[in-house]
Amino acid sequence: MRRLGALLLTGLLAGCSVGGTSDGPRTVVLVTHDSFGVDPAALEKFKADTGITVDVRKSGDAGALTNQLVLTKSAPIGDVAFGVDNTYASRALDQGVFLPYKSPEADKGPQRYGIDSNNLLTAVDVGDVCVNVDPTPLAAREQTPPATFEDLADPRYKDMLVVEDPSTSSPGLAFMLATIAHYGQQGWVGYWQRLKSNGVKVVSGWEEAYSQEFSGSSGKGPRPLVVSYASSPSAEIGTDGKARTSALLDTCFRQVEYAGVLSGAKNPEDAKKVLDWLLSEPFQKQVPTTMYVYPAREGVALPAEWQQAAPQPPSPASLPAKDIQANRERWIEQWRAAVRG
């Protein structure tokens, strides 16, 4: 058994990830979702400037994050939270998860996306869900790309669109909400019935839709239209420097991601400084590359390829957070009946 013992001992010495917490005197725990990204250099810079260590803890997707914050409001798992979006926000706002705080940076753009009158949440970034098009197969058939919701239901574009199931996918939910905002409570179910007869394909997640069914991604699938993000074309730039795909800017729904100081934060003053930092120019400048979203702050230049391939939609659809919260389950049921039934 000696060699086995030696192996186990080596394992013990070589690799223990247990322990090693970083609870220094000025540590702020930032709770966020698993799509969060930050340039490590930006984190280091913030630490050098303020002496505050930001300890990032990811906890599932935006929905999981919101529910965790609600469940742990009496014993919070951090000091500041980022990533609650407008489709989940009212759940957290109703439950007293956040402390009121108006950041001095909030007037520089984030106020445009304000969601509550008490300054509980501050917008950090904006991500628009839009239909993306791969124009090449359409050009081969001498067709122009569609532009509007109506076009998507037009028989000229039969069997071309792939969407995500709103019950399992965040862009899928956003696109369903876009159709509700556009067609209203009365008309949206009928629109989906028309999409269904026009051969819309439903898959459960973005990965299958975009990287497998969509013809414009590396998966080179069969369908030239897909529900994705306004930012996605910036990642599909060919060797000639031109974008191979584009977003249909009249089919978008605005997802806004918010940050807030948690009530019960151990270190609320430093937590506020971290929130200010999330709104500051250095952080805002890197959100396109690390998280594929648009900065909430005004006057922050987008990366060059974004300016060319991924302009921000001028007037995307949106719905009040309260309505989304109140109707989410019913709308998904209605959608299921219309599309699956």
Next chain:
Amino acid sequence: MARGRPRLAGPLAAAALPLGFLAVFFLWPVAAIIRLGIGPGVTRALTAGRTWDLVAFTLGQAAAATAIALVAGLPVAFLLARTSVRGNGFVRAVVMVPFVLPTVVVGLAFRALLPSAGVLAIVLANAFFNVAVVARTVAGLWSHVDRRAEDAARALGASRVRTFLAVTLPALRPAIGSAAAVVFLFCATSFGVVLMLGGGEYGTLETEIYLRTVQLFDLPGAAALSLLQVVAVVAVLVAGALVRRRSTALRLRGRADTARRPSGGEWVVVAAAYAVVAALLVPVATLVARSFESGLDGYRALAGRGYRGSLDVTGWQAVVNSLRAATDATLIALVLGTLACVALVSLGRARIRPGIVESVDTALMLPLGVSAVTVGFGYLVTLDALPGDLRTSAALVPLAQALVVTPLVIRMLLPVLRSIDDRLRQAAATLGASPWRVWREVDVPLAARSFLGATAFGYVVALGEFGATSFLARPDSATLPVVIGRLVGRPGELNNQMAYAGCALLMLVTIAAVVIVDRLRVGSVGEF
């Protein structure tokens, strides 16, 4: 031979640690989150027709996948246990590869291979992940089963089939029961595969618990489904325990005595085993092919943080993180699993009422069958009561992984330990050996190979673990499966290439881990 109470003190002490771990990191959190949801909503959910459709689909697809995994896994087990054919080391390693692959990537591969296959694709993908459980668990016991009983049956005129059915199969029953229970639980709780290959049209208790908890925050609905899940899991485990119940010990032999060159009709079984391995390699090969689609770009990208820095760590850092987390989890699970086995075997030998032993055994398996979301949310509402608030600690990742790996270790070790003929131990004791010496001279040598097998298996499962890790990991400790999931979830060709290169790397690490562990010679025993 005194069989009085004092002999129970040791086993009970050994059982305390694994049972305590189970209570703190599983039973308490699950009970707490279910209790939060208890209310009128539970009755409403339990009487809804859709709920019972979910139960039926969950159990049906899991049963079908388990049956396929058993049929496919048994020939491979025979090949590994009973034959000395060149290339067995390769087969032993390669069957483990599916286990470590992220479900998102396997889901995409199956969608490409079987477009519009629906339920069939779900069942096949679940079986694909689990052939290794059957092959390795059954081979672990089979390689020690004395061949002479079969030879005698043959000499007395029984056909090969009859010999297999009348002699071999009954001897293997505990291992087959063990494997079937584990596979069933894995399939019943599989999540990504069901969503992805079902295209959102099919749901299981697991996917619905996720949607209720995470999307809709309907805790009463989730509690009702979690209760159903627990009841179903306990029912399956009890059935499995009854199958595993064995009245007679086997005459276990060292492996060298039992492996031979196949002869005659055995080649048919060997051919079937190779066919299974080839089938397993089809999705694996498509992934490897994709990783080379634009040359070595994906592999070069592993040194960086993805297209324009999509990741918090580089690909290589993720590899290191994976190896470290899996090492921690495997060590914890080996300690807990071995203690649990020692306790269960000793209690069994001490002729405690079998019901008690089986209840403990069943309880230790529960974590395999209960939703990761239920456990994860349960942690949030309980673990802050412990000193040091483990809820967001990096230490929780290996602990949560160990929760999954420990039952696997138990299921691989226990059939072998239980099958050891007690007369060997009695003989040793009569010759003056202390109880500790009996373990060292009798049980350890015969179970050593299974222990190594369990180590390799546990390590691979921990390497591939995604649920708990993605839920709890900090950005700088992201493991390779987490990184792959993130890359696949981003647009951009380079991200995709890097994801597939990451998969190929994960396969290599898996094969290396299995080969290294399998090659360890347990010198003092001289059996292998």
